[in-house]
Amino acid sequence: MKYINGYIIQEDKNSDYRGVDGSGLISTLGENWYLNDKPGYEERFAPFYEEYIGLDYYFVEPQTFVGACTDINYIREYIKASKELGIKYRVMLVKTDIPRPVCEVDDSVDLKFLGYDYAYAMADYYSAVYNEVHGIFPQFKLNANGLFETEEEIREYLKAREEFVAAHPPYTLESGDFTIFEVYEANI
Numbered sequence: 633m634k635y636i637n638g639y640i641i642q643e644d645k646n647s648d649y650r651g652v653d654g655s656g657l658i659s660t661l662g663e664n665w666y667l668n669d670k671p672g673y674e675e676r677f678a679p680f681y682e683e684y685i686g687l688d689y690y691f692v693e694p695q696t697f698v699g700a701c702t703d704i705n706y707i708r709e710y711i712k713a714s715k716e717l718g719i720k721y722r723v724m725l726v727k728t729d730i731p732r733p734v735c736e737v738d739d740s741v742d743l744k745f746l747g748y749d750y751a752y753a754m755a756d757y758y759s760a761v762y763n764e765v766h767g768i769f770p771q772f773k774l775n776a777n778g779l780f781e782t783e784e785e786i787r788e789y790l791k792a793r794e795e796f797v798a799a800h801p802p803y804t805l806e807s808g809d810f811t812i813f814e815v816y817e818a819n820i
Contacts, residue, residue: 634727638700638735639707639818640664640757641714644722649778651749652726652813653759662722664757667713676713680706684733686755694809698728699755702735707820727814728753742819747779748786749813758806760793761786768796768805779815786812 642654643662656663665685668678685701701707707723714721725735725743730753737743751759761779765772772780772789780786790812797805 637698
């Protein structure tokens with residue numbers, strides 16, 4: 633069963649990759665929740681994020697929580713502040729098979745399907761698709777958003793990934809609380 637877990641906001645760098653990994657460590661990759669550390673804005677955004685979105689393993693068991701926002705008003709405030717600062721942003725809506733949190737989507741939100749990602753469920757969002765497919769699994773083709781187009785395709789990749797992990801030394805690939813994300817661009 634797929635659950636609508638909520639929203640992720642990311643600085644938009646017009647990257648070919650449009651998934652959930654938003655570490656911002658690579659200049660072409662936007663940063664997720666980018667106002668949380670911005671002077672003058674951290675007090676406005678970080679406390680809510682820390683309490684409701686950026687939970688870690690001290691608070692929740694693996695595969696029981698997705699680091700996504702269910703509060704559309706928080707997202708709208710983030711958008712408002714981004715516009716004030718002239719920061720180009722994008723909002724994603726994500727679905728997974730993890731049951732928490734669950735978000736209701738207002739009919740006014742326009743959604744565009746982007747594809748399937750495989751990333752950490754928690755707010756780090758490290759994406760195996762973004763970081764591995766081009767270099768280690770080039771036999772898999774990604775769509776124009778740098779994601780898998782179908783759930784069948786991502787499951788084929790996961791099978792190949794499991795076989796690779798079994799045949800290579802430990803820690804050759806990143807391991808962690810990964811889940812399949814169904815990713816949509818949300819026009820709010």
